Amino acid sequence: MSIDMAQFIDAFLEESFEGLERMETELLALDGGDPETLNTIFRCAHSIKGGAGTFGFGAISGFTHGVETLLDRMRNGEQEAAPETVNLLLRAVDTLRAQLHAARDGGEADAAEVAEVRTLIEAHLGDAAPTGRPADNHGVADSGGADAPADGNRTGPRGWRIHFQPYADLMRTGNDPLRMFEVLEELGTLSVHCETDRLPDNADAFDPEDCHLAWTLELEGDATRDQVQEVFEWVEDESDLLIEPLDAVSEPTTEAPPLTPEPAEMGATTPRPPEAPAARGGSGNRGAESSSMRVNAGKIDALIDMVGELVITQSMLTDISDQLEEDPSKIEAQIERLRTGLGELERNTRELQESVMSIRMVPIAQVFNRFPRLVHDISGQLGKQIELTLKGEYTEVDKTVMEHLGDPLVHLVRNAVDHGIEMPDERAAAGKPETGQVTLEAFHRGGNVVIEIRDDGKGMDADRILAKARDAGLVGPNQHLDRHEILQLVFEPGLSTADQVSDLSGRGVGMDVVKKNIRGLGGNVELESEPGKGSRLTIRLPLTLSIMDGQLLKIGDETFVIPLIAIVESLQTLPESVKQAFGKLPLYRLRDEYIPIVDLAALFGRTEPSPLPERALLVVAEADDQRVALRVDDLLGQQQVVIKTLETNFRKVPGTAGATILGDGQVALILDIAGIARMASGRDTRAA
Amino acid sequence: MANDATQSIHDPATAGEDQYLTFILAEEEYGVDILRVQEIKGWERPTPLPNTPDYIRGVINVRGMIVPIIDMRLRFGMEPMDYGPTTVVIMLRVVGEERERVMGVVVDAVSEVYSIGADNLQPAPDFGTRIGVNFVRGLATVEEQMILVLDIDTLLGPGLIASADAIEAEATA
Numbered sequence: 001m002s003i004d005m006a007q008f009i010d011a012f013l014e015e016s017f018e019g020l021e022r023m024e025t026e027l028l029a030l031d032g033g034d035p036e037t038l039n040t041i042f043r044c045a046h047s048i049k050g051g052a053g054t055f056g057f058g059a060i061s062g063f064t065h066g067v068e069t070l071l072d073r074m075r076n077g078e079q080e081a082a083p084e085t086v087n088l089l090l091r092a093v094d095t096l097r098a099q100l101h102a103a104r105d106g107g108e109a110d111a112a113e114v115a116e117v118r119t120l121i122e123a124h125l126g127d128a129a130p131t132g133r134p135a136d137n138h139g140v141a142d143s144g145g146a147d148a149p150a151d152g153n154r155t156g157p158r159g160w161r162i163h164f165q166p167y168a169d170l171m172r173t174g175n176d177p178l179r180m181f182e183v184l185e186e187l188g189t190l191s192v193h194c195e196t197d198r199l200p201d202n203a204d205a206f207d208p209e210d211c212h213l214a215w216t217l218e219l220e221g222d223a224t225r226d227q228v229q230e231v232f233e234w235v236e237d238e239s240d241l242l243i244e245p246l247d248a249v250s251e252p253t254t255e256a257p258p259l260t261p262e263p264a265e266m267g268a269t270t271p272r273p274p275e276a277p278a279a280r281g282g283s284g285n286r287g288a289e290s291s292s293m294r295v296n297a298g299k300i301d302a303l304i305d306m307v308g309e310l311v312i313t314q315s316m317l318t319d320i321s322d323q324l325e326e327d328p329s330k331i332e333a334q335i336e337r338l339r340t341g342l343g344e345l346e347r348n349t350r351e352l353q354e355s356v357m358s359i360r361m362v363p364i365a366q367v368f369n370r371f372p373r374l375v376h377d378i379s380g381q382l383g384k385q386i387e388l389t390l391k392g393e394y395t396e397v398d399k400t401v402m403e404h405l406g407d408p409l410v411h412l413v414r415n416a417v418d419h420g421i422e423m424p425d426e427r428a429a430a431g432k433p434e435t436g437q438v439t440l441e442a443f444h445r446g447g448n449v450v451i452e453i454r455d456d457g458k459g460m461d462a463d464r465i466l467a468k469a470r471d472a473g474l475v476g477p478n479q480h481l482d483r484h485e486i487l488q489l490v491f492e493p494g495l496s497t498a499d500q501v502s503d504l505s506g507r508g509v510g511m512d513v514v515k516k517n518i519r520g521l522g523g524n525v526e527l528e529s530e531p532g533k534g535s536r537l538t539i540r541l542p543l544t545l546s547i548m549d550g551q552l553l554k555i556g557d558e559t560f561v562i563p564l565i566a567i568v569e570s571l572q573t574l575p576e577s578v579k580q581a582f583g584k585l586p587l588y589r590l591r592d593e594y595i596p597i598v599d600l601a602a603l604f605g606r607t608e609p610s611p612l613p614e615r616a617l618l619v620v621a622e623a624d625d626q627r628v629a630l631r632v633d634d635l636l637g638q639q640q641v642v643i644k645t646l647e648t649n650f651r652k653v654p655g656t657a658g659a660t661i662l663g664d665g666q667v668a669l670i671l672d673i674a675g676i677a678r679m680a681s682g683r684d685t686r687a688a
Numbered sequence: 689m690a691n692d693a694t695q696s697i698h699d700p701a702t703a704g705e706d707q708y709l710t711f712i713l714a715e716e717e718y719g720v721d722i723l724r725v726q727e728i729k730g731w732e733r734p735t736p737l738p739n740t741p742d743y744i745r746g747v748i749n750v751r752g753m754i755v756p757i758i759d760m761r762l763r764f765g766m767e768p769m770d771y772g773p774t775t776v777v778i779m780l781r782v783v784g785e786e787r788e789r790v791m792g793v794v795v796d797a798v799s800e801v802y803s804i805g806a807d808n809l810q811p812a813p814d815f816g817t818r819i820g821v822n823f824v825r826g827l828a829t830v831e832e833q834m835i836l837v838l839d840i841d842t843l844l845g846p847g848l849i850a851s852a853d854a855i856e857a858e859a860t861a
Contacts (some may be wrong), residue, residue, distance in 0.1 A: 424846045558735070604738030646737075646747065649789045650756040655738050667735040 012051040014292065017097070019044040021369055021488060022167065024093050027086055028372045035075065041089075042071040053182055060099050061193050063114060065186060066121040067092050070251050073125070088124060090373070092117050102189040126295045158516055159188055159221055159246045160228050165214035166239040172209060175235050181217065183231050188221020211509050218246065265376075293399055295359050304357070306352045315346045346575065352642075357547060358396075364442045364451070365393035367406050371413055371440060378417045385424050391441035397449045401521050401541055405451075408514040408525075412537055413440065415511075420535055421455030432456065444543070448523075451539040460529040462486045485528045546643055550660070550670065552636035553619065560640055561660055561670045568620040568627065570635060575614060586612055588620075588629045595629045598672075598680045604655060623673035629681060632673075643670060655679055707804040708828075710835055711778060711795040714766050718795075719802065719828070719837040726779040726790060728798055731771045745794065750779065757792040758844065770797065782844045791844050802835070804828045809837060 029563050040208045046070045050059035073079035095109070162184075166177065166497040184190050195214040200206045206552065218258065225243060232241050314468045320338050324331065368390050379386040397405070421427075421436035428434055439454045462483050469475040469489045481489075493512040518525045523541035544547075550561040577589040578597070586597040597618065602609040618629040641660035646653050657672035706733035708719035734746030736759045757777060761769055767776075777792040786795045809826030823843040828835045 106756070336733060606738075608735070644752075644754050646754055646756075649754060649791060650737075653737050653740070659735070659754050661752065661754075665749055667747050667749050667754055669735065669737070 009055050010292065012055055013100055014046045014148065014294075016051060016100050019048050020093050020097050024090065024373050025369055027090055027093070028376055030081055030086055038071065038075045038081070042068065042075055045071055046284045049186070052181070053186055054378065056187075057099075057103050057487040058182065059114070060096065060103065061186065063092075063099065063118055064096065066118060066125070067096070070121055070125055073280065078592055085124065088117075092121060107560060152272055159219045160221065160255045161244050161246055162219065162228065162232075163214075163242040164217065164232070164239060165241075166235060167356065168210040168212070170235060172236045175238070177211070177213075178234070181215075184217060184219055184228070187227055187231075188219050190220075191218045193217070219369075220246065282471045290390070291466070293360075293362065299355070299359055303352070303355050306348060308349045310345075310352060313341060313348050317341045317345070353547075360399050360546070361396035361543075362399050362402055363394045364397050364402065364405075365390075366388035367402055367409060368440055368442070370406075370410070374410065374413060375417055375438065378414065379421075382418070383423065384417070384421055384436065386421055386436045389437065389439045389441075391439065392443045395442040395444060395449060397442075397541065398543065398546070400546075401449070404517060404521055407540070408517045408539075409440075409451070409453070411510055411514050413438065416453055416455040416535070416537075416632045420455040420459075422458050426458075430458075445540075449543060451541070453537045453539075454534065456534040459531040459533055459535055460487060460490075460527075462529075465489055484528070487529055490527060491525065502550065503673050504632055547640055548643060550641040551619075551638050552662075552668070553630075553632045554634035554636060555630075555632050556606060558606075559636065559662065559666070559668045560600075561668050562619065562621060562630075562673070563657070563670070564638060566621045566623050566673045568622050570617070570619045573612070573616045573618055575613075578612060588618060590620060590629075593626045593627070596677075596680055597629045597631060598676060599631050600676070603676065603679055605675075621671075621673045623677065626677040628673065628677045630676075641668075641670070694791060694839050704807070705805045708802050708804055708835070708837060709778070710799040710802060711760075711776075711793055712797045713760055713764070714769075717799055717835045718760075719804070720778070720780065720840050722801060724781045724783075726781055729779065729792070730773075731775040731777055731794065733752045748777075748792065750790070750792075751792065753793055755779065755790050757794060759794045761796075762795075763843075770822045779850055780840050780844065784845055789844075790823050793844070802828075802830050804830065804835070804837070810835070 016363055023041050026044075030037050030041070042610055045064055049061050049064035049068055052058075052064060063559065070079065070085070070089070074081055074085070077098065095114055098116060099109040101107070144630045154503040164177070166175075170177070181190065181192060193216040195216065196212075198214065199212045199418045206212075228243055232239070235241075237364060287604055317338070317613045320334055320341060324334050371390065372388055375386055375388040378384075416438050421438065422430070422432075424434040427436065436623075437454075437456045439452070441454070442504075443450055466475065466481065466486050466489070469486070469492070470477060473491060474492050475481065491514070515525055518539055518541070523539060525537060525539045527535065527537055529535035549564040551564050551567055553560055553562060571590075573588065579587045581587055589595075590598050597612065599612075601607040612631065617632050617635065619632050619635070620627060620629045622628075643658045644660060645658045646656065655675045657670045657675070659669050660666050662668050707722040709722045709725050710717050710719045712718075729750075730830075732748060734748045736746040737744060743759045744847065745757040745759050747756050749755075759768070771794070774797050775794060776798055777794050778798065779790055779792050782789045782791050808828050810828070812824035812827055823839055825839040827838045828837055
């Protein structure tokens with residue numbers, strides 16, 4: 001029994017979180033109790049219950065049992081899919097999620113909330129069940145850990161008495177009575193009596209790996225004989241098993257089991273350590289959320305195909321080399337074949353790279369899916385009528401990008417619902433439909449992923465934003481800004497504290513944080529808004545963070561990479577365009593603009609500043625609205641580079657955005673243009 | 689010296705004894721916990737990093753990983769040495785608070801592997817130089833040779849990484 005359960009538990013948790021998401025989505029889509037939707041929800045709950053039971057999360061399994069029973073009733077038409085029932089189920093989903101999080105991270109779920117929701121579900125069941133026993137159910141619910149036969153709506157003790165006497169070597173074959181009892185627990189109220197007669201008298205005869213115990217179990221509930229039999233299916237040949245109906249035998253010596261489980265006895269027979277899941281990983285496990293991912297099987301198949309092609313190309317190249325050895329006279333023809341082969345190899349490698357990169361790409365639906373619930377909840381609280389439309393959920397983004405996208409998006413959608421959309425009467429007064437529209441759309445454009453959040457709410461009042469910005473000192477009294485520029489001020493930190501903006505026409509709360517997060521992902525965010533008509537936030541993000549198109553260039557005898565996207569142009573200096581400021585700061589006049597010339601070798605502390613040669617090569621690059629002209633010695637090729645961070649083994653190095661490995665195995669630094677612009681302006685004595 | 693080594697290697701993990709890989713710097717012998725040694729490589733020219741202290745020689749590619757290279761002589765303020773065929777880089781696993789890092793240290797040559805008991809480690813005297821006393825786990829004597837046993841987590845830890853510039857400023861002041 002030394003199988004490492006941790007890996008399975010991780011998979012179970014991951015699947016359960018997905019199941020919960022699914023339940024949530026379907027619950028929100030549940031329109032008047034569509035049977036197919038209910039079936040889907042039921043199946044999700046059922047899987048979670050089963051998994052939780054298997055992995056020893058008894059409380060979760062017990063809790064889900066109630067949810068499942070309720071869903072089953074709805075599925076059978078015994079209970080209506082009324083809005084309050086749906087809301088209760090949504091709440092149960094939240095509670096389950098909290099419990100699963102606690103199971104993963106080793107924390108504690110809010111016991112009061114769990115008990116309350118559980119009681120509510122039991123009460124709901126009690127109401128609906130014609131001969132229900134709400135009182136009993138309540139008792140069970142309050143007792144916490146144990147499972148309740150929530151559907152035990154018959155009278156009188158019904159069930160099975162099970163005599164189970166395993167042979168001594170039962171446990172050696174990997175069977176564990178404890179697990180079987182846990183499954184039995186789910187079938188009804190279980191009481192367990194353990195017989196210890198077979199325990200050897202002296203310790204010498206005691207083999208701890210033998211099973212010396214026998215049990216008499218009493219299971220109350222509606223379980224059929226087959227269901228009970230199934231539990232013992234694997235051990236029938238390794239034990240003496242007798243299953244008889246409870247009311248068939250009435251041995252006077254047997255205590256009549258009470259209707260509720262006996263906690264003490266239960267505790268004795270099911271000593272499942274609640275700390276087990278917590279102890280299994282420590283801090284390492286907390287990262288589990290991001291360390292594993294699900295990949296579409298089609299992508300893996302494509303990868304396998306490509307590796308197959310690569311193998312073929314390789315054998316073709318080997319063949320050419322053999323031919324050359326055998327018959328050097330046909331060298332011309334072979335060289336031609338070699339070229340073709342290398343061309344193949346290049347194509348294979350590129351496709352393989354693209355294919356591997358695509359594995360990291362996940363549909364943005366994983367983030368979008370949480371919004372129907374969010375909008376449902378907030379609009380309910382605020383008394384607004386809002387219709388949320390999701391578009392392009394299957395647009396793919398890099399996994400890392402997506403993980404960091406969730407919080408900013410929640411913020412923006414919340415803002416749209418909270419501040420953008422007006423109350424129904426306000427909307428009616430303005431001649432708009434009472435139901436407000438919020439649209440969340442994702443699509444690819446160029447090398448970017450674009451996400452738009454649109455609403456048809458009241459829009460933003462640029463004059464008030466400007467007034468606030470002037471008050472906060474963000475804008476000088478005589479500074480003139482156009483409407484677009486004014487709107488972007490909402491992303492400024494000074495405008496973002498809650499009390500300052502709550503009286504504005506909305507937005508702004510934490511918008512600086514949103515912008516910072518998006519910038520951190522290498523993207524940007526813009527706001528457009530029209531008073532009375534609504535607002536549109538546009539987020540642009542790079543497709544992936546780990547690869548980019550780079551321009552290789554030589555400075556001194558070193559090779560650097562500059563992101564192709566940052567390059568404005570490359571040029572040879574015209575002597576008359578080089579100007580000096582303060583006699584030492586060289587500027588280059590490009591059309592009507594003066595751009596500082598940066599001597600990178602000096603800026604990076606490699607050499608002493610050197611005077612600009614007569615005809616120098618400059619690369620004009622731009623980032624964060626700042627332009628610099630880098631003095632370079634040579635322009636090499638352009639190629640895709642894989643970005644590696646220096647922080648893994650060292651730290652962030654100012655002026656660099658990481659490093660990459662070139663074809664010859666050498667490391668080349670990737671230049672951070674914005675950082676270089678800052679360095680050049682801050683440390684001009686060394687730079688110029 | 690090879691004899692000494694065989695003697696000490698064939699005395700496997702006696703209770704309370706740790707194994708140390710020793711290396712030579714200017715004819716002195718230094719030891720590091722052998723469990724932290726990931727591999728030993730020959731010297732290759734690293735890609736220099738901008739505006740870092742002289743002892744950070746740059747970064748190299750170790751099977752797709754970018755690893756910084758630290759020159760121990762320069763780190764300890766010793767005379768620099770030309771890199772030659774025997775110059776080696778020891779790849780060490782440095783355990784920090786947040787994560788583990790891999791760093792390479794340039795030394796003159798790799799020497800021996802010794803088992804040294806904790807009892808045989810004497811506390812280091814105050815060196816009062818660039819080598820802070822906290823970098824030295826202790827002094828040991830093996831076959832009449834003095835070995836300075838280094839604590840690499842302190843030596844190559846956050847101090848070196850975060851305040852490399854500060855250390856440099858302090859050293860040049």
